[in-house]
Amino acid sequence: MDDAFLSVRDLHVRFRTEDGTVHAVDGLSFDVPRGRTLGIVGESGSGKSATGLAVLGLHDPRTTTVTGSVRLGGQEITGAPEPVLEKLRGNTVAMVFQDSLTALSPYHTVGHQIAEPFRKHTGASRREARQRAVDMLGKVGIPHPALRVDDYPHQFSGGMRQRAMIAMALVCDPQLLIADEPTTALDVTVQAQILDLLKDLQQQTGTAIVLITHDLGVVARTADDVLVMYAGRAAERGTVRDVLRTPRHPYTWGLLGSMPRLWTPVDQPLTPVPGAPPSLLTPPPGCPFHPRCAHTERVGGDRCRTERPELPPGRGAACHLGEERTR
Amino acid sequence: MLRFLARRLLGALVITVLISAITFFLFFALPAEPALMSCGKNCTPDAVALINKNLGLDQPVPVQYWHYMAGIVAGRDFTVGHCPAPCFGYSFSNQQPVWGTIVDRFPTTLSIALGGAAVFLVVGTGLGLLAAAFRGTWIDKLFSSLSLVGNALQIYFVGVVALAVLVSGLHWMDNPAYHPITEDPVKWFTGMLIPWLVLSIIFIANYSRMTRSLMIEQLAEDHVRTARAKGMGRRTVFFRYAFRGALAPVVTLFGIDLGSLFGGAIITEFTFSLHGLGRLAVSSVSETDLPTLMGVMLVGCTAIVVANIVVDATYALIDPRVRLA
Numbered sequence: 001m002d003d004a005f006l007s008v009r010d011l012h013v014r015f016r017t018e019d020g021t022v023h024a025v026d027g028l029s030f031d032v033p034r035g036r037t038l039g040i041v042g043e044s045g046s047g048k049s050a051t052g053l054a055v056l057g058l059h060d061p062r063t064t065t066v067t068g069s070v071r072l073g074g075q076e077i078t079g080a081p082e083p084v085l086e087k088l089r090g091n092t093v094a095m096v097f098q099d100s101l102t103a104l105s106p107y108h109t110v111g112h113q114i115a116e117p118f119r120k121h122t123g124a125s126r127r128e129a130r131q132r133a134v135d136m137l138g139k140v141g142i143p144h145p146a147l148r149v150d151d152y153p154h155q156f157s158g159g160m161r162q163r164a165m166i167a168m169a170l171v172c173d174p175q176l177l178i179a180d181e182p183t184t185a186l187d188v189t190v191q192a193q194i195l196d197l198l199k200d201l202q203q204q205t206g207t208a209i210v211l212i213t214h215d216l217g218v219v220a221r222t223a224d225d226v227l228v229m230y231a232g233r234a235a236e237r238g239t240v241r242d243v244l245r246t247p248r249h250p251y252t253w254g255l256l257g258s259m260p261r262l263w264t265p266v267d268q269p270l271t272p273v274p275g276a277p278p279s280l281l282t283p284p285p286g287c288p289f290h291p292r293c294a295h296t297e298r299v300g301g302d303r304c305r306t307e308r309p310e311l312p313p314g315r316g317a318a319c320h321l322g323e324e325r326t327r
Numbered sequence: 328m329l330r331f332l333a334r335r336l337l338g339a340l341v342i343t344v345l346i347s348a349i350t351f352f353l354f355f356a357l358p359a360e361p362a363l364m365s366c367g368k369n370c371t372p373d374a375v376a377l378i379n380k381n382l383g384l385d386q387p388v389p390v391q392y393w394h395y396m397a398g399i400v401a402g403r404d405f406t407v408g409h410c411p412a413p414c415f416g417y418s419f420s421n422q423q424p425v426w427g428t429i430v431d432r433f434p435t436t437l438s439i440a441l442g443g444a445a446v447f448l449v450v451g452t453g454l455g456l457l458a459a460a461f462r463g464t465w466i467d468k469l470f471s472s473l474s475l476v477g478n479a480l481q482i483y484f485v486g487v488v489a490l491a492v493l494v495s496g497l498h499w500m501d502n503p504a505y506h507p508i509t510e511d512p513v514k515w516f517t518g519m520l521i522p523w524l525v526l527s528i529i530f531i532a533n534y535s536r537m538t539r540s541l542m543i544e545q546l547a548e549d550h551v552r553t554a555r556a557k558g559m560g561r562r563t564v565f566f567r568y569a570f571r572g573a574l575a576p577v578v579t580l581f582g583i584d585l586g587s588l589f590g591g592a593i594i595t596e597f598t599f600s601l602h603g604l605g606r607l608a609v610s611s612v613s614e615t616d617l618p619t620l621m622g623v624m625l626v627g628c629t630a631i632v633v634a635n636i637v638v639d640a641t642y643a644l645i646d647p648r649v650r651l652a
Contacts, residue, residue, distance in 0.1 A: 062463070086558045090558035094557070097552075106648055107571045107645070107646065113557075154647075
């Protein structure tokens, strides 16, 4: 894909901890073209947030090693010096975090926090940046933005704070937005508003979006493509329509089976994915999902336990099950 | 902010009045005969009665308290003459107005305390910032070891060593002495330098360790990561975001330490034979000079209460969430 704005190849993220090295992201590759939204789905600890941080080069080099390639519009991120990254962050690529209460500084006004990256990246004057902050607050749907620009985050509601954070991320018209669980801390109606807002803004600006979430519902509503992550690796990839309609990986089957549906009876119990995610200190050999997989017998032999399934390029799943991939 | 300050000032007034009442009743109600203390050796019952009358000690204690407090606000007339406001009465030992003595001594203690606080706040947080910025390197380890040593030191020990080395040994400085800042700022500064360093040394250890751990905590905060994600430079993130968050607890600790700061200032006075409030308080205790002791207590309490308001106002400036509370 030549028109991919974000291109990740064989990304590895390893954290050094007291107990050993955690291999949080293990050979991940994906592309995000301009104007499209990639949803990265997975459980806690599947490496989806670590992937997002790696794209901005935000990992602490003292505890974390990042290898592989992350290219932003052709420019290599991994191993790039800090001043280069600082010019990209907030400018070419921006990030929206999950908890807007802790992710915004309590000591600075909302307006200041929005204006600050604008001044830094565009060299705008204080007054221009402030006007830009007001405009951005209005754009993300904050009523009376000129009055609210000098408020502190604690004077905003949760939904408004998240809007303000989106305004902050988009203030320099970034070409890539990474949204890490942007709606998880919000209630459902506000969640829908925020997702619609992201979509609207994307249509206006053509920004590429990486939407990190554990919620397939959010992906279904917002994303174009989806990448299912398990134990730091890509389990399945495809368009949202394909993956949700005809999932090919047993883990995706499990995820979809564990979601409540409007058309199933209320008293029908949900089917959780059995077992727990593996420890990334000592990941299982072969397919990382095999200890929880109900289909290893169908593959036959020891293949699932010994041989790592590869994810084919494009639409596909990293699974040894052959063509008869049915539930 | 104004309402915040008004409320705090009102509260401070109430606290000061309460403290004054408690100390007054303790000092004047408990000992049998304050007049005896003022009377001296060759005391006759007539003399005692005269003193009681002159000082108003023949009246009920609440009335005496009222006169005392009114005297502070508006001045007071004794049979021996008028005592202008703020009147804390006359010393039993030298018959001078207490207020005059306090005005004479207070600047010394205030200079020691404020200067020492400035030194340990700047040096302590500065070292903590350095240690946090160079976490895990030899700088960090050196500071951590030094702060353990610093924590174990005491003013009277460091003071004597400082005098022996800096003054007697190397002749780098003169003996510490108080010169009013209004007369000669340079002399004031050089005269106070050793007391400041000595007083601050025990605090520096605590403040540097606290700042270091607060900074490490703050640097791992979500909002600091957000600032980095916006492309803010290292220095901006370190000072404008992380340090701002670490500052509030440091200020809180400083508020708690105000009492020990004044205590430390008093020990420092003694170590360097400076004539401040502490010395005055101790001599008035040994001479049972109740009016002076009472005056020193009240002025000291008021100073701490006022300092607390300043600390709280600073806190509100640092953390906007406090203003609403």
